[in-house]
Structure formats: C-alpha cells, structure tokens
Amino acid sequence: MKFLKWFQGRKDPSFSEAEQLSLYRLTGDIQLLGALYQPYMEMVFAVCYKYLREEAESKDAVMQIFEKIITDLKTHEVDHFRSWLHAVARNYCLMQIRAKRVFVTTEELDENQAEIPGNAYEAHEKADAKFTVLESCMNALAKEQRTAIEKFYMQEKCYREISAETGFDLNKVKSCIQNGKRNLKICMEKDEKA
Known part of the structure; x- marks a missing residue:
C-alpha cells in the first residue's frame, strides 16, 4: 500500500495514539492524522477487499475512509483507534454494498426482467x-x-x-x-x- 507515501515520517513515537488523536483535534494537521492512519492502511484495505471483492474499489475505499475520518475525528473521541477504524471501514463498505443493491438503473433492468x-x-x-x-x-x-x-x-x-x-x-x-x-x-x- 504505497499510495499514501507522503504520510510517512510524521508520526511521533513519543506520543500515544490517544495523544496524537487529541493533538489532531486541536491542530487539524492532516499529515499527523495521515501518519497515524498509514500503519492501518493494509488492515483497512483487507476489510474493504473482504466486502467489496475488487482491488481498485478497495483502494479507493481506503482513501475515502481517510477523508471520512478527517471530519469524524474532529467530533468523535476515540479510545481504541484500530478497533474504531475497523468498524468505520466495515460500515463504509456495507453502505457501499447497500447503495449498489438499492440503486438499480432502468438500463440494468430490461423490460422483461420487471415481470x-x-x-x-x-x-x-x-x-x-x-x-x-x-x-x-x-x-x-x-x-x-x-x-x-x-x-x-x-x-x-x-x-x-x-x-x-x-x-x-x-x-x-x-x-x-x-x-x-x-x-x-x-x-x-x-x-x-x-
């Protein structure tokens, strides 16, 4: 998972994840959050691939989930970042699957299938x-x-x-x-x- 390389190197090992999350909430530094997210990208990708079953879509989901947590973490206090992130990834994928199932265009159904x-x-x-x-x-x-x-x-x-x-x-x-x-x-x- 090399498509978020620019996040590497910003994580400060002297701070716990909880402290880094608090610091992100205070500063809004996206690179700090990216450095915190980067070690979990493979886990997020694996969760997404398990549900979505498509590599390109799963990679896109990893980026979209990062964009989602940028705003979510400004209002959510998270104690266990890994488990919270796993739940966010799972819920995101389930919503994507649900959206695909619900929104069927008329082109996808030919007239005979409606019967x-x-x-x-x-x-x-x-x-x-x-x-x-x-x-x-x-x-x-x-x-x-x-x-x-x-x-x-x-x-x-x-x-x-x-x-x-x-x-x-x-x-x-x-x-x-x-x-x-x-x-x-x-x-x-x-x-x-x-």
Missing part, C-alpha cells in the same frame, strides 16, 4: 419491507434502548460519548445496547415467521 420473480426490483421491494420492519421494531424498543442503539450504530458514537450525551453510566449504555439488539432480533424474527 420475472427474483429480480433486482423484487429484491429492492424486499429490502424496503425489511427496513420498514426494522423501523417498526426500533419504535417498539424502550426509549433508553432505542436512544443507545441509534447513537451507537447510526451515529457511530462510542460508549463514553453516549454516556456523556444521555447521562447513563457506561454499564447502562452497554446494557441498553445489548438488550436493545436482542429485542430487535426477536421482533424481526417474529415478523419473518408471521
């Missing part, structure tokens, strides 16, 4: 139905569970940020997320069986 069961149009309708069920199940959750899940999964906030915003202690945040996930799964499985 055939199992085509992209039908898959799109099934995805919409699942999304509707998910929304319904989210609304059925206890308010604290819903809040914690939205902040953790949709806003990509860490436990500490959720705790600060909601006033819940860290154990309650973890509990709300675990119980909320379990309740969502049960609700969605009930709908599948119905």
Whole structure:
C-alpha cells in the first residue's frame, strides 16, 4: 500500500495514539492524522477487499475512509483507534454494498426482467419491507434502548460519548445496547415467521 507515501515520517513515537488523536483535534494537521492512519492502511484495505471483492474499489475505499475520518475525528473521541477504524471501514463498505443493491438503473433492468420473480426490483421491494420492519421494531424498543442503539450504530458514537450525551453510566449504555439488539432480533424474527 504505497499510495499514501507522503504520510510517512510524521508520526511521533513519543506520543500515544490517544495523544496524537487529541493533538489532531486541536491542530487539524492532516499529515499527523495521515501518519497515524498509514500503519492501518493494509488492515483497512483487507476489510474493504473482504466486502467489496475488487482491488481498485478497495483502494479507493481506503482513501475515502481517510477523508471520512478527517471530519469524524474532529467530533468523535476515540479510545481504541484500530478497533474504531475497523468498524468505520466495515460500515463504509456495507453502505457501499447497500447503495449498489438499492440503486438499480432502468438500463440494468430490461423490460422483461420487471415481470420475472427474483429480480433486482423484487429484491429492492424486499429490502424496503425489511427496513420498514426494522423501523417498526426500533419504535417498539424502550426509549433508553432505542436512544443507545441509534447513537451507537447510526451515529457511530462510542460508549463514553453516549454516556456523556444521555447521562447513563457506561454499564447502562452497554446494557441498553445489548438488550436493545436482542429485542430487535426477536421482533424481526417474529415478523419473518408471521
């Protein structure tokens, strides 16, 4: 992974990653962030390739994820950069896959396919139905569970940020997320069986 060479050499080994992230938040020095990102580029590429299955697209994703974290890290406090970055890469790829599945152009469907069961149009309708069920199940959750899940999964906030915003202690945040996930799964499985 040589396509971000100019980031090399800026990382200061006398500072921990957490201190470097704080310094980035204070200064906005992109080269400092690049030096911090550079050792994880192969991991990010591997995650992207696992999901996207295309080398060029995965390389592009490594760059786009870097651009994403430039702004994300100005507002997110990250304790464990590697695991946070892994989650960001995974979520980015899943969103790319989802976008490809949802946005099907009319050129991709010829007129005859619109009538055939199992085509992209039908898959799109099934995805919409699942999304509707998910929304319904989210609304059925206890308010604290819903809040914690939205902040953790949709806003990509860490436990500490959720705790600060909601006033819940860290154990309650973890509990709300675990119980909320379990309740969502049960609700969605009930709908599948119905």
